[in-house]
Amino acid sequence: MSIRQTTCTDEELMVRYGQGDHQAFETLYARHKDSLYRYFCRQLSDMNLAQDLYQELWSRVIKSSVQYEAHAKWTTWAYRIAHNLVIDHIRVLKPSEQWNEEDHSKESNLRGNAFLSPDKESEHGEMAERLKVCISQLPQAQQEVFLLNEETGMTLKAIADVVSVSVEAAKSRLRYARSQLQDCLKLYRGSFSTTEGDK
Amino acid sequence: MNDTNPPEKDDFDLSALYQTGAKETPSEIMNQKILDDAKQASELRQLELLDAHRDKLSLRSWQWPLSAAAVVVIASSLTLDLYQKDELKVDVIPEISPYSELRSQPSMDFKSEESSELFAPIESEDTQLSKDTVPLSVFKDEPAMEDKKIRRPEAAAASEMRAMKQQSVETTKKPLELDTQSADSSLITKEDENQDTDSSVQHFEKEHKQKNDSIDGDISSARLKRSREDDSLKRYTSAEAWLKSIEGLIAQGELSIAKQELKLFREKYPNVKIPQRFFDAFQAEK
Incomplete structure (x- = not known):
């Protein structure tokens, strides 16, 4: 990997490829x-399924490299493909999820207890693991917006482009996602504190 | 993100927590597979590009030869076409026909039926040239030759007609010079022709004598002889007129000149039958 290529933008790299x-x-x-x-x-x-879709994404990137034109950021283009793949494979098959307390408690019981081991992990690490559980329990639309925001650092406009919604809708989804993740973590911390107190 | 609500005091730093837990990475096998796929696709694409480039090059390599060949074909066909046209034009060049000279001396009456027949527009060169025999309508009033239709070389026939056409053009250029008396007697008769030919022969002989006086040596005489032959050839393109002039010479007793003229005539018109009376006259002289 040359120094020159490391300084190139994603778009330039894609064109070169x-x-x-x-x-x-x-x-x-x-x-x-x-x-x-x-x-x-x-x-x-x-x-x-995640690995299959991941490979499918790169396969599409490889195939599209000849026709690629740098009209938009490469990340926006690539995550748009990823979004479509997720939509095609999951959203169509699965009815729109709604965040509800029942699911939350069910997920907490099914997943959360499986890996939470407060004795072994630090609180920060514990909360990071708990965040994953909370993210998985978010509605898909909010989940996606939050992941795009955290993984890529995209602006709301770019996120809106990827998920094909208005900027306001993307903003709203992100706000709800953050709010619910905070609630989820607070709920876990409360239960964690209670558990510690019992001990 | 500035768009989100400001964090409360006991809120978690979601981004920090997320980054702490974001440790999932694709396996090395998967990475290698994807990179191999990408490399393979890239190599395939390069091969395709190379093939396309080769195809393009091969097309380019044929481009100039094909263009050059096309240009050569077009140019040669055009040249041949022009050459053929030029050949026709060369045939069409009007010769100076003694017939036309003879006919030019009396003024023409274009209103008369005969002159209109004489100077009727020529049909077409091809049809003219394709005719092996040309009816000599000019001499229809004359005593019949043995063959009414005399076989003549094509070029000579065409040139005669063209000379007639030229004559008509020349005469139309100066219509005011026409003599009214001669216009009245514009119908060409046998006597007129005889007179014309006799007078023209005499006129040329005089000219030649004058030339003989002025030019010394064999060269000049040879030239004169040649010019005389040429004159004869030019003047007597029409076989009948020539024969009549020879007959006139025989009648005048100029047998040596008549023999020469007859010799030239036979060279010019080998197919025309010479009347027996000519030979009889020569025999009688002997």
Whole structure:
């Protein structure tokens, strides 16, 4: 990987790859593989499906490299593909999820208790793990907006472009997602404190 | 994000917590598979591009030869076409026909039926040239030759007609010079022709004598002889007129000149049958 390629923008790298520069693709892949992988993993409970979609995403990127034109940011383009893949495979099959207390408590019982081990992990680490559980319990729309915001640092406008909603809708979804994640974590901390007090 | 609500005192730092827990990464096998796919696709694409480039190059390599060949074909066809037209034009160049000279001396009456027949527009060059025999309507009033239709070379026939046409153009240029008396007698008769030919022969002989006086040596005489032959050839393109002039010479007793003229005539018109009376006259002289 040359120094020049590391300083190139994603769009330039993609164009170069379309022109046959394989090293450009390696650079691009190294930049975005983790965030894109987590984008799928956090939204899908099925890890195999997440990996399949992740591979499918890169396959589409590779195929589209010849026709790629840098009209928008590469991340916006790539996450749009990822969004469509998720929508195609999950949202159509699964009815729109709604955040409710019943699901939350059920998820907490099913997942949360499985990996929470306050004795072994620090509180910060514990809360980070708890956040994952809380994220998985968010409605898909809010979940996606939150993940895009955290993984890529996209602006609300870019997020709105990716998920094909208005900026206001994206803003609203992000606000609700954050609010509910805070509530989820507070709820866990309350229960954690209670557990500690009992001990 | 500034758009979100300001964090409360006991709120969690979600971003920090998220980044702490964001440790999932694709497996090395998966990474390698995707990179291999990308490399393979890139190589395939390069091969395709190379093939396309080769195709383009091969097309380009044919581009100039094909263009050049097309240009050569077009140019040669045009040249051939022009050459053929030029050949026709060369055939069409009007010769100075003694017939036309003879006919030009008397003024023409264009209103008369015969002159209109004489100077009727030529049909077309091809049809003129394709005719092996040309009816000599000019001499229809004359005593019949053995063959009414005399076989003549094509070019000579065409040139005669063209000379007639030229004559008509020349005469139309100066209609005011026409003599009214001669216009009245514009119908060409046998006597007129005889007189014309005789007078023209005499006129040319005088000219030649004058030239002989002025030019010394064999070269000049050879030139004169040649010019005389040329004159004869030019003047007597029409076989009948020529024969009549020869007959006139025989009648005048100029047998040597008549023999020469007859010799030239036979060279010019090998197919025309010479009347037996000519030979009889020569025999009688001997």
